[in-house]
Amino acid sequence: MATDVARAGPLEAVLRGRGASIGVRHGRRVATHFGSVAGETSVCLRSVGLADRFGRVTLDVRGARHDVDAALRRIGGLGDHAWMAPVGPNRAVVRCEPPDEALCRDTLEGEDVLVVDATGDHAALGLVGPCAGAAVRAARLEEAPFPAALLADPDGYEILVPRQFGPAAWTHLLVSGASLGIACVGYDALEHLAVSRHAAQR
Numbered sequence: 001m002a003t004d005v006a007r008a009g010p011l012e013a014v015l016r017g018r019g020a021s022i023g024v025r026h027g028r029r030v031a032t033h034f035g036s037v038a039g040e041t042s043v044c045l046r047s048v049g050l051a052d053r054f055g056r057v058t059l060d061v062r063g064a065r066h067d068v069d070a071a072l073r074r075i076g077g078l079g080d081h082a083w084m085a086p087v088g089p090n091r092a093v094v095r096c097e098p099p100d101e102a103l104c105r106d107t108l109e110g111e112d113v114l115v116v117d118a119t120g121d122h123a124a125l126g127l128v129g130p131c132a133g134a135a136v137r138a139a140r141l142e143e144a145p146f147p148a149a150l151l152a153d154p155d156g157y158e159i160l161v162p163r164q165f166g167p168a169a170w171t172h173l174l175v176s177g178a179s180l181g182i183a184c185v186g187y188d189a190l191e192h193l194a195v196s197r198h199a200a201q202r
Contacts, residue, residue, distance in 0.1 A: 009054030010123045010163035014170050018184050025187055026098040030055045033186035040189035044155075048131040049185030050173055053124035053158055057101045059094040060121075063113035068092050071113050078107060080154040087149050093118070093160060095151060123166025125159045125173060128190065132156030135177040144172055155193065 006024040011031075016022065020031035031052050034040060043049045061071055061084075068090060075082050075094055082096040082104050096104045108115050127135045136157050141148045146165035151158045161169045174182060 007120065009052060010120075010166040011052045011054065011125075011170060014167045015052055015184075020184070020186060023187070025055050028055050031184075031186045032188050034184045037186070037188045037192065040183070040185035041192050043181070043183045044129045044185055044189060044193055046130070047181035047183075048127055048129040048135045048156075048177060049189070050135075050170070050177070050182055051126040051128060051185050051187075051190055052170075053095075053126040054119070055098070055187055056119075056124060056158075057096050057098055057104075057117065058119045058122050058124065058160065059096075059101075059104060059108070060116045060118035061092045061094055061108065061113050062090060062116075065089050067112045071108050074107050074110075075104065078103065082107075083151050083153045083158075085149050085151045085160075093122075093149060093151070095124070095153065095158060095160075121163060122160045123163050123169060125161070125166070125169055126153070126155065126157070126190075127159070127173070127177075128156045128185065128193070131177075131180045131182075135173065135180055135182060138176045138180065139173055140176070144169070146172075155190070 006029045008029045015031040019034050022029050023032040072084050075084050081100045084094040086092045146161050149160040
């Protein structure tokens with residue numbers, strides 16, 4: 001897909017300001033790297049990387065509480081193919097990689113819930129690496145000046161915020177995680193880590 005018709009994420013201006021190279025993956029404009037894929041991969045292996053996760057899919061699931069809970073139990077059976085978090089008594093968000101979107105939607109079918117693609121409504125910030133948990137604690141999201149949903153994903157954690165709060169959340173995480181050696185990382189480093197993880201699981 002041509003770059004000029006690909007979907008741009010809510011963090012693109014911030015990413016460019018941090019020196020990101022922008023490319024297209026799965027029809028979306030993402031930060032491919034911030035100068036060194038090898039260096040960014042190393043950051044994710046030894047401390048914590050901060051990544052824009054706009055390249056993934058966000059499904060907004062709404063319905064009666066028992067139906068939403070049932071839908072989440074079904075999604076939980078997919079393992080690393082999907083992850084989720086309740087964001088209210090009658091609502092949850094489900095996240096997955098683009099190739100797994102059809103699987104997630106099929107899994108949600110059969111429950112009396114409304115499922116909407118809400119990818120463009122959120123900024124998704126990923127924390128990847130052995131210090132990801134420490135970075136979440138340092139961020140003190142319950143006191144942050146923006147609403148945030150925290151999800152555990154196969155690589156660490158994701159923080160979903162309404163798209164207008166994306167730049168503020170990005171800066172907040174960089175500042176709060178500075179003592180941990182947090183650094184911006186791009187899509188290519190994350191892909192390299194995912195390939196290595198899958199190979200190790202075989």
